[in-house]
Amino acid sequence: MNQETFEKNYTMSSLHKAIKVLKAFTKEEPSFSLTELSKKTGISISSLQRFVSTFVHEGFLHKDERTKRYQLGHSLLYLGNLVKQESSLILVAEPILKNLNDEMGESVSMSILDGVERRCILNYDSTYPLSTKMYVGDTSPLYAGASSKTLLAFMPNVLEYVDNIALEPITEKTVLSKEQLLEELQQIRSQGYGKSSSERVRGACSVTAPILNASHQILASVTMVIPEVRYSDYEEQRLIEKITKAASDIEKQLY
Numbered sequence: 001m002n003q004e005t006f007e008k009n010y011t012m013s014s015l016h017k018a019i020k021v022l023k024a025f026t027k028e029e030p031s032f033s034l035t036e037l038s039k040k041t042g043i044s045i046s047s048l049q050r051f052v053s054t055f056v057h058e059g060f061l062h063k064d065e066r067t068k069r070y071q072l073g074h075s076l077l078y079l080g081n082l083v084k085q086e087s088s089l090i091l092v093a094e095p096i097l098k099n100l101n102d103e104m105g106e107s108v109s110m111s112i113l114d115g116v117e118r119r120c121i122l123n124y125d126s127t128y129p130l131s132t133k134m135y136v137g138d139t140s141p142l143y144a145g146a147s148s149k150t151l152l153a154f155m156p157n158v159l160e161y162v163d164n165i166a167l168e169p170i171t172e173k174t175v176l177s178k179e180q181l182l183e184e185l186q187q188i189r190s191q192g193y194g195k196s197s198s199e200r201v202r203g204a205c206s207v208t209a210p211i212l213n214a215s216h217q218i219l220a221s222v223t224m225v226i227p228e229v230r231y232s233d234y235e236e237q238r239l240i241e242k243i244t245k246a247a248s249d250i251e252k253q254l255y
Contacts, residue, residue: 017041017043017047017051018051018054018055020041020043021037021041021043021048021051021052021055022055022060022061022072022076024037024040024041025071025072026137026138027135027137027138030071030072031064031069031070031071032069032070032071033067033068033069033070034048034049034052034068034070037052037070052070055073056070056073058075059073059074059075060072060073060075060076061073062074088254089110089211089219089220089250089254090110090121090122092250092253092254093110093122093211093220093222093250094122096246096249096250096253097109097110097122097124097222097246098124100224100242100243100246101124101125101126101127103242104224104242105126105127105128106126106128106131106224106225106226107123107124107125107126107131107132107133107134107224107225107226108123108124108222108223108224108225108246109122109123109124109134109147109222109223109225110122110123110211110220110221110222110223111147111148111151111220111221111223112151112219112220112221113142113151113155113218114139116141116142116161116165117139117140117141117142118139118140118141118142118145118147118148118151118221119137119138119139120134120135120136120137120138120139121136121220122136123135123136126225128227128230130227130229130230131225131227132201132203132204132225132226132227134225140200141165141168141170142155142161142165143162143165143167143174143175143181144170144174144175144196144199144200145196145199145200145201145206146194146195146196146199146206146207146208146221146223147194147206147208147221147223148200148221149181149184149185149188149194149196149208150188150193150194150208150209150210150221150223151210151218151220151221152185153185153186153188153189153194153210154189154210154212154216154217154218155218156217158185159182162178162181162182162185163178167181170199170200171198171199171200171201171202172198173197173198173199174199174200175199188210192209192210192244193207193208193209193210193240193243193244194206194207194208194209194221195207195208195236195240196208197228197231198228203227203228203229204225204226204227204228205225205226205227205228205231206223206224206225206226207223207224207236207239207240207243208221208222208223208224208243209221209222209240209243209244209246209247209248210247211247211250211251211254212251213251213254213255214255219254221247222243222246222247222250223243224239224242224243226239
């Protein structure tokens with residue numbers, strides 16, 4: 001079944017729009033007026049008014065009556081905490097990645113596939129003054145950066161994704177050739193890790209390893225991000241061994 005048939009027969013356009021409203025909120029844009037939210041989502045004011053009124057009533061959005069701006073509500077916080085408590089992946093990964101963060105002092109994160117994007121679900125910041133920030137909830141395209149491409153490399157419909165995606169430059173080092181992208185994805189699958197430099201964020205170097213289930217399907221990717229000016233202080237092979245061991249330790253505890 002292709003994506004078009006699935007969407008036509010098994011999904012609800014109104015629900016897609018409602019989810020789009022919630023996903024519009026980010027750390028960089030934590031609040032919106034109704035007009036701003038309409039521009040961000042492409043949903044008309046009249047339709048949007050019904051969505052946000054329902055979300056406010058259910059506690060998924062909060063409306064500041066003074067400023068008439070909306071932000072995420074406490075019901076999402078409750079559900080998020082519930083997911084975190086019940087998620088064996090996060091529960092298992094937290095101490096392992098925290099130990100790696102403590103040992104290396106560098107930023108360590110875990111990301112998952114979210115549709116056709118990478119989404120960060122766990123992060124420990126670098127202890128160094130100079131660092132690359134990552135935030136839980138951050139998203140990025142799957143074709144740019146080690147954490148994203150490692151997820152893409154093990155995605156079951158990777159060829160369909162590459163055929164249909166438009167590769168847009170994020171930095172001067174973003175891969176814009178589909179042939180080159182496919183070669184890099186094959187290399188990641190073969191060697192069991194990915195690495196990148198300034199593909200998504202200028203000056204940021206990453207080493208990434210996949211977390212796979214017993215059926216060799218992708219669950220997540222774990223990544224260490226180091227500023228380019230400090231990357232040469234490390235032996236690259238040691239960084240690779242550190243991140244692949246962390247991924248392996250997580251896998252062993254999951255099944």
